[in-house]
Amino acid sequence: MIRKTLVLSFAIMFLVVTPAHADFEKENWQYYKKVEPEKKGFSLIRLDQEVLTRCQNNLNDLRLVSSQGDEVPYKLIQVEPSTMETYPVQIINDVVRENEFSAVTLDMERTARLNNNIMFEITSKDDYLRDVLIEGSNDNQNWDTIIKSKIFRVGNNGQDEVSYPPASYRYIRVKIDCKGKEPLDIKEVKVRFIPKKKNDFNLITAKTISNRQDPETKTSEIIADLGVKGIYVNDISLQVSNDNFDRGIEGYYSYDKKEWHAIGSGRIFNYSWTDYSASQENLPIHERVGRYVKIRIQNQDSPPLNVKGIEVRGRYPALLADLNNENHYLWYGNLVSEFARYDLNRFAHLVDLDDLPEINPGSENINDKYVAKETSKRNLLNIITVAAVIVVGFIILKNLTSKK
Structure with a gap:
């Protein structure tokens, strides 16, 4: 009886x-x-400034609804980088099973790194033709098939790379079948994005709100306000008037200028003398960012650079949706809604985005039937309930133990 009461108590809590x-x-x-x-x-x-301003930071509250009131699945589309990118990856699992397969699991360190190509460095004294399965996951537990392909090597000729529709999983698993032969030795894996078309990025208004030097850390920090969160930034360029420099830089974004998130690092340089000149003054980003971006320049013992401003290139994000030939409605502005999980998320990467119609939503309307949820009271009730059930469970367990 006591055991049943205990189970019931925890069921009520759940x-x-x-x-x-x-x-x-x-x-x-x-x-x-x-x-x-x-x-x-x-x-x-295509989302606009009004939508991004009213949405949650992670855009979880976007909902697309038909004229009949049915929810319509959508996928937030990541914009493709304009240049080829090779991403640093960490091999977190390396498995070889004789006469079966060899496999590696790669950690991309974070999601949102768009990739469409994997190149292998394989050691083998024999020619080979092998089946390859590439899968993606965001939790290293549930896996989606990205592509099934083949790699081969005949003498000095072969194909040791696989291309696939753009994907952005946190983890990538590569499995190479052996077909009863000696497993291939995977020495290195490079995950890349190779652009197939030139994206036209817009110049995003970036107002410099801080440009300061820190003598203790020997760094310069420039903070700019993009005016709205959620913009996909392709790159950030610094407008530097100096010649002959070579500095490391780091990029960050924030929603509130308090908590900052790293989004990239690299080097900027300018070499200029008689018969020679070269420069690199931009940092690739390829990510949706908060309203504020920060660039930190590592000066070391060199004098600070004269940075007149920064330029940000990017685009507003877009939703992919399968629409009927009727009016739909894009709803937003729900501070407590959770991420919507649709089947479309699993196969949206197979849809060719080229030449798809692009729709700009109409003017903003205020929902006069909106009722704000009192989440604070609900959360307090949950805490009190959990505490009460834990106390009751402890008492029951204590009584159960004393009777043994």
Whole structure:
């Protein structure tokens, strides 16, 4: 009887603190915009400054709804970099099974690193033709198939790289089948993004709000305000008037100028003398950022550079959705909604985005039926309930132990 009571107590706790899944309810969203498709099928819906300003930082509260009130699946599309990128990866698992396969699991260190090519360095004294399976995961547990392909080597000729539709998983797993032969020895794996087309990025207004020197750390810091969070930034360029320098730089973004997140590092340089000149004054980013960006320059013992300003190139993000030939509505402005998980997330990378219709949503409308949720009271109730159940469970366990 005591055991049943204990189980019931914890069951009640689980039901109370676990929020139930609910369909889209208009009264939970503050704003909406009309979306008018050109035709039936996949389209890109370009977000704007109003939407990004009202949304959560992670854009979890975006919802696309049909005229009948049905929720329409969408995928937030990551913009492709304009230049080839090779990403640093860490091999966190290396497995070889005789007569079966060789496999490696790669950690990309974070999500949002768009890639579409893997190149292998393989040691083998024999020619080979092998099947390759490439999978992706964001938790190193649940895996999606990215592509099935082949690699081969005949003498000095062969194909030791695999291309696939752009993906951005945190973890990548590569499995090379042996077909009953000696497993291949994978010495190195390079994960790259190779652009297939030139993206046209816009110049994003970036107002410099701070430009200071720190003598203790021997660094310069420039902070700029982009005016809105959520913009996909391709690169940041520094406007430097000095000649003949070579410095390390780091990039960061923030939503509030208090907590900063690293987004890249590199070097800027300018060499200029008789019969020779070369320069590199931009930092590749390829990521959605907060409203504020910061560049830190490592001066070491050299005098600070004269940085007149920074230029940011990027684009507003877009949603991919399969639309009917009718009006839809983009809802946003729900501070407590969670990330929507749709089937489309698993196969959106297979959709060719070239030549898809691009839709700009209409003017912003305020939802007059919006009702703010009192999340603070709900959370306090959950805490009190959990504490009460824990106390009751402790008492029951104590009584159960004393009777043995």
